[in-house]
Amino acid sequence: MSLLSIHDLCFRYGEKSVLKNFSLEVEEGEFVSLLGPSGCGKTTALMLIAGFEYPESGSIVVGGENLNDVPAYRRNMGMVFQNYALFPHMSILDNVAYGLRQRKISKPAAYKAAEEVLSLVQLQGMAHRFPGQISGGQQQRVALARAIVIKPRLLLLDESLSALDRKLRVEMEVELRKIQREVGITTIFVTHDQEEALTMSDRVALMRDGSIEQYDQPSVIYEQPKNLFVAGFLGKANFLKGDIEAAQDGHYSMRLEDGNRVQFGVPRPLEVGSSYTIGVRPEKMEISATPTENATMPGTVSLVTYAGGVTQYEIQALGKEWMVQSQNATVHGAIFDAGQQVWFGWKPDNSLIL
Ligand SMILES: Nc1ncnc2c1ncn2[C@@H]1O[C@H](COP(=O)(O)OP(=O)(O)O)[C@@H](O)[C@H]1O
Ligand SMILES: [Mg+2]
Structure with a gap:
């Protein structure tokens, strides 16, 4: 059985239908990319999975539990946004420990866990700095550490590498995949970058206009595109x-x-x-x-x-x-x-x- 099972999700902002019969299955430990042109509904899909928005119809099931009526704070998901959204007035250590403190974990235990995760993302020496005192790539790692320290059931990443310059982005792609495999955390990665989706993912879901056109392994989606849209979006032809x-x-x-x-x-x-x-x-x-x-x-x-x-x-x-x-x-x-x-x-x- 899949860890995440989304069935026929429909969602609209006002009159505008944003997700149309969106269905997706993600296995435990899998790294799946949602790929598609800007405005096709990728962020909205993540928002619904995280519980920041609720569907008009359809279901989201994680580990057998239907989440349709479960509020965001009870879903135990880690989310990293494009702009990282770190707290500027808190140290790196406090930023990472924040989610645990919110969950009423004692300060020493929260700091210990935060330090462990900081060393996983290779920032052990930076714990007492502030977000303004580290580079963009390091902020990215802090955001990732903050998301995984709570041991979420799902890690949701929204274009989280796209603010980095090309060389750093490629380095972080490799790093992120290494960390993801090490922790074994099931991940949904939103990107509009086809190369990033192909190189990082176990499977790629190519979206168009609120639904999924093709969902397959990178080599299958590239070499055996189902239609003109998929063939044209992924690579040249x-x-x-x-x-x-x-x-x-x-x-x-x-x-x-x-x-x-x-x-x-x-x-x-x-x-x-x-x-x-x-x-x-x-x-x-x-x-x-x-x-x-x-x-x-x-x-x-x-x-x-x-x-x-x-x-x-x-x-x-x-x-x-x-x-x-x-x-x-x-x-x-x-x-x-x-x-x-x-x-x-x-x-x-x-x-x-x-
Ligand atoms: N808060 C909102 N209110 C109204 N429309 C929105 C809102 N957020 C997104 N949209 C619209 O929903 C569609 C999908 O947006 P989004 O999920 O952000 O796309 P993507 O992440 O793929 O670029 C777009 O047409 C966008 O304009
Ligand atoms: Mg988006």
């Missing part, structure tokens, strides 16, 4: 939309909306006469100076973007702009120049049928 006109040897000819025709293979049969959307990720494409088994389409490179580990090519062909990414496997950097004629394409297995 070239999309082909049109009618299948003919089939030959497992390859199909599609008439695009602008009248151009493109040939490609797919992992499972398509119906001739029907219309489809096909997606291909840039890194699944091949680019070559001469035609090869998979690079069968001629095109012209219009833009070369060197990005260290990879090079991104923009190719003009069939009235379209294509994105192709290639690994910089040698020390010579980009191999093709803007203006150059190239051949490109992809293996049938790499066609996503959306």
